[in-house]
Amino acid sequence: MHILQQILFLVILTAAGYLISRRVRTIKRTIELGRPEDRSDNPSLRMATMLRIAFGQKKMFDRPIIGLMHFIVYAGFLLINIEVLEIVLDGILGTHRLFAPFLGNTYLYLIDFFEFLAVGVLLVCAIFLIRRNITKVERLQPTRHRELNGFPVIDANIILTSEIVLMIALLSMNAVDSILQQRGNEHYHLIGTFAFSGFLKPIFSGWTDSALVIYERIAWWFHIAGILAFAVYVTYSKHLHIFLAFPNTYFSNLNPKGEMSNMPSVTKEVQIMLGLVQPDNEAPAEIARFGAKDVKDLSWKNLMDAYSCTECGRCTSQCPANLTGKQLSPRKIMMDTRDRLEIVGKNMEANGGNFVDDGKSLLGDHISAEELRACTTCNACVQECPINISPLDIILQLRRFQIMEESDAPASWNAMFSNLENNQAPWKFSTNDRFNWADSLKS
Amino acid sequence: MSQEMEYKVPTMAEMLAANESPEILFWVGCAGSFDDRYKKVTIAFCKILNKTGIKFAVLGTEESCTGDPARRAGNEFLFQMQATMNIQVLDGYGVKKIVTACPHCFNTLKNEYPELGGNYEVIHHSEFLQQLINAGKIKMEGGGEFKGKKITYHDSCYLGRANDVYEAPRAVLEALDTDLVEMKRCRTKGLCCGAGGAQMFKEPEKGKKDINVERIEDALATGANTIAVACPFCMVMMSDGVKNKEKEDSVKVYDLAELIEASM
Numbered sequence: 001m002h003i004l005q006q007i008l009f010l011v012i013l014t015a016a017g018y019l020i021s022r023r024v025r026t027i028k029r030t031i032e033l034g035r036p037e038d039r040s041d042n043p044s045l046r047m048a049t050m051l052r053i054a055f056g057q058k059k060m061f062d063r064p065i066i067g068l069m070h071f072i073v074y075a076g077f078l079l080i081n082i083e084v085l086e087i088v089l090d091g092i093l094g095t096h097r098l099f100a101p102f103l104g105n106t107y108l109y110l111i112d113f114f115e116f117l118a119v120g121v122l123l124v125c126a127i128f129l130i131r132r133n134i135t136k137v138e139r140l141q142p143t144r145h146r147e148l149n150g151f152p153v154i155d156a157n158i159i160l161t162s163e164i165v166l167m168i169a170l171l172s173m174n175a176v177d178s179i180l181q182q183r184g185n186e187h188y189h190l191i192g193t194f195a196f197s198g199f200l201k202p203i204f205s206g207w208t209d210s211a212l213v214i215y216e217r218i219a220w221w222f223h224i225a226g227i228l229a230f231a232v233y234v235t236y237s238k239h240l241h242i243f244l245a246f247p248n249t250y251f252s253n254l255n256p257k258g259e260m261s262n263m264p265s266v267t268k269e270v271q272i273m274l275g276l277v278q279p280d281n282e283a284p285a286e287i288a289r290f291g292a293k294d295v296k297d298l299s300w301k302n303l304m305d306a307y308s309c310t311e312c313g314r315c316t317s318q319c320p321a322n323l324t325g326k327q328l329s330p331r332k333i334m335m336d337t338r339d340r341l342e343i344v345g346k347n348m349e350a351n352g353g354n355f356v357d358d359g360k361s362l363l364g365d366h367i368s369a370e371e372l373r374a375c376t377t378c379n380a381c382v383q384e385c386p387i388n389i390s391p392l393d394i395i396l397q398l399r400r401f402q403i404m405e406e407s408d409a410p411a412s413w414n415a416m417f418s419n420l421e422n423n424q425a426p427w428k429f430s431t432n433d434r435f436n437w438a439d440s441l442k443s
Numbered sequence: 444m445s446q447e448m449e450y451k452v453p454t455m456a457e458m459l460a461a462n463e464s465p466e467i468l469f470w471v472g473c474a475g476s477f478d479d480r481y482k483k484v485t486i487a488f489c490k491i492l493n494k495t496g497i498k499f500a501v502l503g504t505e506e507s508c509t510g511d512p513a514r515r516a517g518n519e520f521l522f523q524m525q526a527t528m529n530i531q532v533l534d535g536y537g538v539k540k541i542v543t544a545c546p547h548c549f550n551t552l553k554n555e556y557p558e559l560g561g562n563y564e565v566i567h568h569s570e571f572l573q574q575l576i577n578a579g580k581i582k583m584e585g586g587g588e589f590k591g592k593k594i595t596y597h598d599s600c601y602l603g604r605a606n607d608v609y610e611a612p613r614a615v616l617e618a619l620d621t622d623l624v625e626m627k628r629c630r631t632k633g634l635c636c637g638a639g640g641a642q643m644f645k646e647p648e649k650g651k652k653d654i655n656v657e658r659i660e661d662a663l664a665t666g667a668n669t670i671a672v673a674c675p676f677c678m679v680m681m682s683d684g685v686k687n688k689e690k691e692d693s694v695k696v697y698d699l700a701e702l703i704e705a706s707m
Binding site: 269425432 | 450451452454471473475476477482485486489490501503504506507508510512513514515516517518519520521523524525527528550553554555558559600601604605606607631632634635637638639640641642643644645646647648649650651652653654657658
């Protein structure tokens, strides 16, 4: 009997591992479609940034109550994993509460602490469900934010509900375990009553031993299989931020937020045009596209940003364009980028690892010119993101494609460009009049 | 200081001809050169430089747009043409230190010219004014005209979030002994005036409201009758917002340099 359980457990564990690794490979491959961008400098500052922003959740505490609640779920996730390690080992070895004999009383306290976290996670997830579905926090409402319609809303509720169900399984399993211990069932080591699940014991006190054993086994299997299924699900979900937040903050942009990245290919042409360098007669290497039209024109970091986004909408809630009713939503920019990446990833999988042109692109099929043109480049979205995602960087690269490859600009921008070319000012004033302001001072 | 003080605005060319070199180059910017409202800020800042005895120069007709609006709109070619030509002029004069009253010029000169070969120490006028105050070079007469008055400060995105300059403008206002009141959205949470990213040069996309109207409501809610700004685009947008609310008789928008100069 035991050996069958062990084999079944190993089969489930291996299947989950296989599905996760296959999915990770796909995500990695799609991220690598992006342009190269060097983010390897200054490793100590990068490490400090990751520890502060991702591990320490510094930006989440900008909104202290939400920050605290999120921290409870996060700490729960990190620390309950220690118990999951025991459960996995029990599953493989056919043992029961493997660590208990080694830790003595400490084991009881440890499980008490995990139960404390589990109750915290359960309560906070319930509050989060209420915020989404009952008190209807504005930034989480699909009626107000079109990008949330469909799967994103379902995704969020699946995640929160799964966490609640998993915590209930864990707590009720402990309650039943404790009853069985006290009844002297030989398989269940006597540890004692756990701090929180103890309150659930009256529910089960009238059950027979065999009913309790069956419940305990079902809860145990449901809990661990649930965790593994959830781990697979996460890789398809916005919840992927629980892993990607760490590399994503490590590879943060360390330059001032106001700095736009340079385009060296343009620098060379400009220098030739101004006669500063001689054109080399070699045939130019493959001429890259100016700006970005599709995901593969963006940098790998932009693409990692897209997979890291958990759609919290803090960016959109601070965006001046979105606040005043424009089409632009920085969250939608990130979600569109990810949606397009998913399409490209599936395309590659179906075509032996190579992308076959589907006649579609990020710009146009997902993100419109109107959205791009509403951006004031104010950096509020970049400032707000708890894991240092930059929607602005994507917006500006798409703008570059629009202007430089498609000459698609509003008429007033074209007028501004020609003023700049002719008068070196964005308005139609003569260069000769540039110093006239000083006349009143000098007279 | 005497009212009849003779103000001088030397150009780099004149300095070079006289075999002199200035302590700072005052980068005026397009708005400071051509926009009627912001020209007053340029003049106020020049008066401060004269009164404090700072040896400065301007480029005059040799200055041209940094290229910021072109780059933000997506026209990288035009930006780099402007930048490369400006760097040639600046390097030709051996410029080391630049002060500007425009956060967009400030950001571009400071953060984006180095990669194209232009390396200068670039300071925004709010920081420069703070330095002058700290050094005791600016003295207010009797605490100045704005002493005790309620003033609110609107953060420019290109100073604040873009370059983490939040305190210098506030330090300048505090030196005026004003009653500085903050808007509900300020510093890192400050709401944009709506003009950045080349929006200044186009109509807004369609929506429910103009951004500057949303922002002026924050400012008016403080009860302050003076709105301090540190950016030519913010100046335009906030002034238009005041007009939209028909408050131009009671609420005034001033640049930091104007507030300081009026109190010297």
